[in-house]
Amino acid sequence: MRLMSLRAAGVxxxxxxxxxxxxxxxxxxxxxxxxxxxxxxxxxxxxxPAAATGTEKAGTITWALGPGTVPxxxxxxxxSANNSVYNEQSFSWDMWRPLYWTQNGVTPELVPSMSLAxxxxxxxxxxxxxxxxxxxxxxxxxxxxxxxxxxxxxxxxKAAVKESPSNWPAYVPGHFPDDVVSASTxxxxxxxxxxxxxxxxxxxxxxxxxxxxxxxxxxxxxxxKDSVNGPIIDFTKPAxxxxxxxFLMAQNKSVNTYATNPLWQIVDGPYKISAFNATTGAFxxxxxxxxxxxxxxxxxxxxxxxxxSDTAEFNAVKAGSIDIAYIPQxxxxxxxxxxxxxxxxxxxxDFGMNFVNYNFKDTTGHFNAIAGQxxxxxxxxxxxxxxxxxxxxxxxxxxxxxxxxPAYPQSPYLPANAATNPYPFSVADAVSLLKAHGWxxxxxxxxxxxxxxxxxxxxxxxxxxxxxxxxxxxxNTSPSxxxxxxxxxASKAKQAGIEISLSSSNFNYMITNYNDxxxxxxxxxxxxxxxxxxxxxxxxxxxxxxxxxxxxQIGDYSNPTADSLINASIASGDPSAVKKEASFLxxxxxxxxxxxxxxxxxxxxxxxxxxxxxxxxxxxxxxxEFWYLTK
Amino acid sequence: xxxxxxxxxxTSIVVVIGVSIAIFVLLHAIYPSPARDVLGLRxxxxxxxxxxxxxxxxxxxxxxxxxxINNLLHxxxxxxxxxxxxxxxxxxxxxxxxVYLSGVSLVLALLIAVxxxxxxxxxxxxxxxxxxxxxxxxxxSMPVFFLGLILIQVFALSWPVLGFEAxxxxxxxxxxxxxxxxxxxxxxxxxxxxxxxxxxxxxxxMDVLAQDYIKVARAKGLPExxxxxxxxxxxxxLPMITLIGLSIPLLLAGNLITEYLFNxxxxxxxxxxxxxxxxxPVMLAYTLIGAVFVVAGNFVADLALTAADPRIRLV
Numbered sequence: 001m002r003l004m005s006l007r008a009a010g011v012x013x014x015x016x017x018x019x020x021x022x023x024x025x026x027x028x029x030x031x032x033x034x035x036x037x038x039x040x041x042x043x044x045x046x047x048x049p050a051a052a053t054g055t056e057k058a059g060t061i062t063w064a065l066g067p068g069t070v071p072x073x074x075x076x077x078x079x080s081a082n083n084s085v086y087n088e089q090s091f092s093w094d095m096w097r098p099l100y101w102t103q104n105g106v107t108p109e110l111v112p113s114m115s116l117a118x119x120x121x122x123x124x125x126x127x128x129x130x131x132x133x134x135x136x137x138x139x140x141x142x143x144x145x146x147x148x149x150x151x152x153x154x155x156x157x158k159a160a161v162k163e164s165p166s167n168w169p170a171y172v173p174g175h176f177p178d179d180v181v182s183a184s185t186x187x188x189x190x191x192x193x194x195x196x197x198x199x200x201x202x203x204x205x206x207x208x209x210x211x212x213x214x215x216x217x218x219x220x221x222x223x224x225k226d227s228v229n230g231p232i233i234d235f236t237k238p239a240x241x242x243x244x245x246x247f248l249m250a251q252n253k254s255v256n257t258y259a260t261n262p263l264w265q266i267v268d269g270p271y272k273i274s275a276f277n278a279t280t281g282a283f284x285x286x287x288x289x290x291x292x293x294x295x296x297x298x299x300x301x302x303x304x305x306x307x308x309s310d311t312a313e314f315n316a317v318k319a320g321s322i323d324i325a326y327i328p329q330x331x332x333x334x335x336x337x338x339x340x341x342x343x344x345x346x347x348x349x350d351f352g353m354n355f356v357n358y359n360f361k362d363t364t365g366h367f368n369a370i371a372g373q374x375x376x377x378x379x380x381x382x383x384x385x386x387x388x389x390x391x392x393x394x395x396x397x398x399x400x401x402x403x404x405x406p407a408y409p410q411s412p413y414l415p416a417n418a419a420t421n422p423y424p425f426s427v428a429d430a431v432s433l434l435k436a437h438g439w440x441x442x443x444x445x446x447x448x449x450x451x452x453x454x455x456x457x458x459x460x461x462x463x464x465x466x467x468x469x470x471x472x473x474x475x476n477t478s479p480s481x482x483x484x485x486x487x488x489x490a491s492k493a494k495q496a497g498i499e500i501s502l503s504s505s506n507f508n509y510m511i512t513n514y515n516d517x518x519x520x521x522x523x524x525x526x527x528x529x530x531x532x533x534x535x536x537x538x539x540x541x542x543x544x545x546x547x548x549x550x551x552x553q554i555g556d557y558s559n560p561t562a563d564s565l566i567n568a569s570i571a572s573g574d575p576s577a578v579k580k581e582a583s584f585l586x587x588x589x590x591x592x593x594x595x596x597x598x599x600x601x602x603x604x605x606x607x608x609x610x611x612x613x614x615x616x617x618x619x620x621x622x623x624x625e626f627w628y629l630t631k
Numbered sequence: 632x633x634x635x636x637x638x639x640x641x642t643s644i645v646v647v648i649g650v651s652i653a654i655f656v657l658l659h660a661i662y663p664s665p666a667r668d669v670l671g672l673r674x675x676x677x678x679x680x681x682x683x684x685x686x687x688x689x690x691x692x693x694x695x696x697x698x699x700i701n702n703l704l705h706x707x708x709x710x711x712x713x714x715x716x717x718x719x720x721x722x723x724x725x726x727x728x729x730v731y732l733s734g735v736s737l738v739l740a741l742l743i744a745v746x747x748x749x750x751x752x753x754x755x756x757x758x759x760x761x762x763x764x765x766x767x768x769x770x771x772s773m774p775v776f777f778l779g780l781i782l783i784q785v786f787a788l789s790w791p792v793l794g795f796e797a798x799x800x801x802x803x804x805x806x807x808x809x810x811x812x813x814x815x816x817x818x819x820x821x822x823x824x825x826x827x828x829x830x831x832x833x834x835x836x837m838d839v840l841a842q843d844y845i846k847v848a849r850a851k852g853l854p855e856x857x858x859x860x861x862x863x864x865x866x867x868x869l870p871m872i873t874l875i876g877l878s879i880p881l882l883l884a885g886n887l888i889t890e891y892l893f894n895x896x897x898x899x900x901x902x903x904x905x906x907x908x909x910x911x912p913v914m915l916a917y918t919l920i921g922a923v924f925v926v927a928g929n930f931v932a933d934l935a936l937t938a939a940d941p942r943i944r945l946v
Contacts, residue, residue, distance in 0.1 A: 068904060072715040080670040080678055081712045166670055166682035173677055255716050278716065279724040279801050280896050311780070312894035315795045318788055508668045508909050509661070517676055518667050534672060544673070551675030 039611045041106060043399045043408025045347030045598045046335075048615055052608035056628035058298035060284075061607060063622060064313050064325040065090075065306040070281020074264055074273070075252035076216040077156045077245070083169035085535065085620035088214075094285055094302065094622060095267040097293070099131070099150060099217060100210035103621050105612035106348045106409035108538035110206065113294050116145065116217060116268065120205055126198040126573050131191045131209075136292035139219050140267045147191040151183055152220035154193075155235050157213065159245035162238070170212035172544065172551055176204075200577055203570045206539035219266045223248060259283075270295055270625035271302060281306045287625075295625035296609060302624040317343070323607055324617070327600040329479060332395040338602050347600030348409050348618040349399050351540070354533030355591035356473070356486070359555040361516050361523040367471045369462030371527070371555075375437045376460075377589040379430040381423035383492045384485075386595045388425070393484040397598040403586025405540045405578075406596055409619070413540060413576075415583035422586060430496045439469065439497075446470050447497035470499035471527035474514055477504045482530055485594060500528075507531050516556045529554075533596070535620070541569040541578050546590045557590040606631040639933070643926040650922035654915060655699065659692050668909035669712055686712070699915065709912030713905065718916045721901060727803045729897035732889065733881045736817050740824035741871070747825070748832020749859060749867065752840055763829065771826035779819040779892040786815060797895035816893040820886055831874060836867040869940055876932020880924040883917075 038047035071091035073082040078092070089103075101114035112119065118132045137145040158177045160167035170176070179196045186192060199208075209215045224235045226243035233240045251263055258264055258276040265272055270293065271285035287299035307313035310328035317325045320341055327335060327345065335345050358371040370376050386400040399408035403418035423429075431441050438451030438459040447469035449459040459467065475486040483504060490500040505514075513519045514526040534545075544550040547566040548558040565581040568574055586593075601617040606629060613626035662668065666679040666688065674682075683689045687698060702709065708718035751760045770778065787795035794812030798805065806813065839845065840863065848858045887899035898917065905913035937943045 068907065072713075080674055080682065082715055083671065164678075164681040164685050166666075166674065166678040166685065169671075169673065171678065172675060253715060256720075277801055278720075280799065282799070306894075306896070308894045308896055308900050309891045311892055312796055315783055315788070316894075319791070319795045321795070508907070511672055512662055512664070512667045515667070518679070544675070551677070552673050554672075 039615075041348065041615070042410065043348060044106070044615075045397050045600060046345045048346050048611040049344055049605075049608070051610055052630045054630065056297050057630065058300045059629045060301040060303055061624055061627055061629075062303045062305050062321075062323045063624070064316065064322050065281060065304045066313060066326060067307060067309055070306045071283065071304070072255060072281065073252060074258050075248050076218060077153070077160055077167075077248075078169065079160070080166045080169040089620050090622045091283070091304070092216075093269065094271040094624065095264070095269045095273065095288075096216045096218070097137075097269045098210045098214040100205055102206050102210045102538040103616050103619055105615035106351075106618060108206075108351050108409070108411050108536075108540075108619070110210070110538075115210075117150075120201070120209065122199075122201045122204075122573075124194075126201060127195045129193040129195065129199075129204065131193070133189045133191070133217070134292070135189065137268055138290050138292055139221075140265065140272060140288045140290045141219075141222065142290065143219065143221050144188070145217055145268050146188040146220075147185040148188070148220050149217035150191050150215065151185055152224060152235050153216055153218045154180065154183060155238075155241045156218060156245050156248070157215075159238070159241040162242065163245070168213065170208065170214075176208050176213070198571055198573070200568070200570050200572055200574070202575055202578070203539045203541060207537040207541075210538070212537050217268060219268075222266045223263060268292075270299065270623075274301075285624075291625070293625070296628040298628055299625050300627060300629065302622075317341070317602060320604075324601065324603045326617075327602055329394070329397070329481070329597055329600075332397045332598075332600065335600070342605050343602035344605055344614070345600060345602045346614060346618065347397055347598030348615070349401075349406060349596035350535055350599050350619055351406065351409055351411065351538075352533055352535040352596065353401060353404055353406055354594040354596050356489075356528050356530040356594065357555045357591050358528055358557070359514075359516065359523065359526050360558065361556045362471075362525075362527045364524050364527065365471060366463050366467050367527045369460060370467070370469070370471075372462070373437070373460040374588065375433045377592070378423055379433040379496070379498075380493075380592055381589055382426050382430040382433070383496060383498070384423075384489060384592060384594070385425040385492065386421070389481075389485050389488065390595050392488075393481045394595070394597045397600060398595050399598070400595045401593050403582055403593055404542050404546070405536075405582040405586075408596075411538075411540060413579045413582060415579050415586060417583055418586040423589075425492075427492055427495045430493075430498075434469070434496065434498075442497040443495055445497055446499045468499070469497065470501070472501040472503065473528040473530065474503050474505050474510060474526050475530040476507050476510060476532055478507065479532075481597060482532060486530055515554050517553055528592075530594075533594070539569075539578055541581060542566060542585060543570050546585060555591075559588060559590070562588065562590065639930055643930060646926055647919065647922050651700070651915075651919050652696070654918045655696050656692065658911060658914065659695075662909050662911075664688055665909040665911055703919075708916040711905070711910050711913050713908040713910040713913070718912045721913065722898065722916065722920075724801070725896060725898045725901055726883070728806065728895065729886075729890075729899065730882045731803060731806060732797075732813075732816060732820065732895065732897060733878075733886060736820035736824060736886075737875070737878055737881070739817065739821045740828055741875070743821070744825045744828030744832050745864075745868065745871065747829045748834075749836045749863065751829070751833040752836030752867075753859070755837065760833075764833075767826040767829055770822050771830070773823075775819060775823055775886070775888045776892060778822060779815070779889060782815050782819055783892075797890075797893040799894070816889050816895060819893075820889055828871065828874065831870055832867065835870045836863060839863050839867045842866070865939065869936060872935045872939060873932050876928040876930075876935070879928030879931065880921055883921055883924045 038049045040047040069086040071087050073087045076092050076096045097116055099116050101111045102108060104111045116137050121130045133145055133147050154177055157168050161171050165171050180193055181196050182194045184192050224232050224244055226247045235241050235244055255278040259273050267288055270288055270291040272288045274286045275284040283304045285302040314328055314331050316322040339345055360368055360371050362368055390398040401407055402421050405411050405414050405418055407419055434441050434447060438449055439447045440450045441447050449463050449465055449467040451458045452465040454461040476482050490502055493500050510529055510531045513522050514529045516523045543566050544552040546557050547563050565584050568577040569581045599618045607627055608630050609627040613623045664683055666682045670678055670682055687695060710717050711721055714721055751763050754760050783795050786793045793815050797816045798809035798812040800806050845862055848862050883898055887903055890897045890900045902917045
């Protein structure tokens, strides 16, 4: 309840907080903070203090790595098997920055000051992209960062994909890098890419050049070789590129030498690696004095401290032995204790979506036809008590979410209908929808279709009279909040006469077996499933997930309007295309969107920095270059 | 004797092969293709197929098994795609740590449980016996996790005289010397083990005390100290030998819960993590080596029993 009070207070302070944030952002560009008061963000838990003024001291800042989040991959061209926000955003990107930085505090948006290049320009009907690398950034060995370094990265991605499509996580056949018809470097700072078709500039910039892949300039002058002592070779020749890629991947597999291999010492980010423990994943990064981006006057060493469990991590917090640490979801009630121990605390859901999938192919009990009806999906949305879940199951630490773009953290692309609940919790509304479409509703029993047909007041095409509104739902047992929400949903559904048979499973089994494209033989074994959710790209198109035949489809949702809007999101010049897409999907409910729990971080009050550099912890970003000690 | 040893070794090999086949088949039945788990939700069908091909998971199970055994015979336990290291390297990094934690706890538990069990048997129903029994019941019924949490709260957080986590050093020598941080995890495991071992020891010692040869020894006027050491201890320890043999696999498994609680990356946790990541090579190697340890533990226990009790013959 105390947390709820804090959150309520946060809402009242939101406007003032946003004003402060806005001022801070404009003064520091990146993420700088400032002002005298603490910053409270809409949807956030707690607040972030303004950057402390006075003497900035350097030292060593320790940072908690939770179980399963320790780095094990250093080469920035990461493969799909090791692709994680932990390997990238919290480790690799401190050494090799993506071309464009797209996290401004909790907001997923481009941050020009932290980007290595000026915003790209698009021409020739959005088929030509011109990238100009900034002169401020240099490699740690003193060499300038050039357009060839960006081209080198693209050629490494091409070589990776050529060997196996699984070698680059963002690869979709026909898209980047397949669509790069030619690339040239007319000057040391300019790279021109000619694409085979038009791209949406926002999508290409935010997702392809910055996040999903991402595109990281690599030091061609030092890495473009195929053996440790070999000469620098021409990476633009595909055969050479393959050799270079294989050499760098082999070096990357030598985990024990991450801190000693001279290759990995050449960085353009704010940090260099100085120690790495292959057994535990512990690492120490030291400041790169040649870093050309914004940073604190005196940068501290940054130490990743691994933990085998949330319990062990939280013990470290209680012992005061860790400087920056996450608060496990189950320990939310202990936040007041953490604050008393001398920590600041802030939480916000990560930018992503949690959802329950519908299986539009499950013919059991005509569920495919039932799920295909918008009124049914709307009724299901009405049965979801998001505010109740947050209060009862999340200890108040979470935010509602109504569509593919969550209400919080707020994205520039958030459509109006996803900011407030289009289908508020109401069993009565769900019942009304069903009755209005030919169902005889039997509260606490099982509804029956009594008016078959495809008319406006009938059950819908493919649903014969006598069909019972009964189906199964499989949910992931971990984290426990999934099961709690689903059990409540089934209970509320029962009140509307919808009979949901629940069964539990685990994440691995579910995504392997209850996924139509991956396991077509099982497509009649599940009607709905809830494995959790996904973190989204800054430009949050659902391309792949909700477009017909999308490469990451789960339940085979298909809607021509959605297809058209999704295509516009990635291929049209419309800067608000993704907002239109999200608006339609919020209304159309291709899945049942669920609230998202806060990702909560605590940091010692003796550490300060720009507010955004603490806010972005909730989005899995570590930007220790902005932190300093005050004591 | 020799023929017995040959038979046991042969049987052991068959058991290990059987376990390897069972595990291989079961894993493939549950997760026919680990690609989806490894590559994640966003992996496309193209990427899934490519990864399976790259890692040989598109071959028939029998072909995969034959390749695995072939690699195994050449000392290749596989490559952990989740940890980006060879399985052998992962095991080498963690084995000594797990063996140390389990081994020290086992030895300490024996050093405490054996005399405690004898004391309880000799002083049966005394205040000391009742106190020890009560403590053993409380400790035995307490989950390791709970006991560890209590010890951490008391000795590391409320009264911070010991570390709240185990030693983080990768040097075994440093770990061994770091009693400040290692005492609580060792104590947690030891207490749980003592609770169980002391009950076995008490029961066994009571049986032996009722034997005629003990009465004869006493009737002959043998000092009580010699009765206990020479006649009671040796005979009462026979069941403990079996228990120790069965505990040998723990050296590999480490103690998952203790490692989890005390931030001690050992083999138990490696296996636990591999389950969540569908890391086939680690799961297979761990299970297979576990089977070897179980078979070896029983084998060693049988041999030790023969050495301890001449009445037992290996035939």
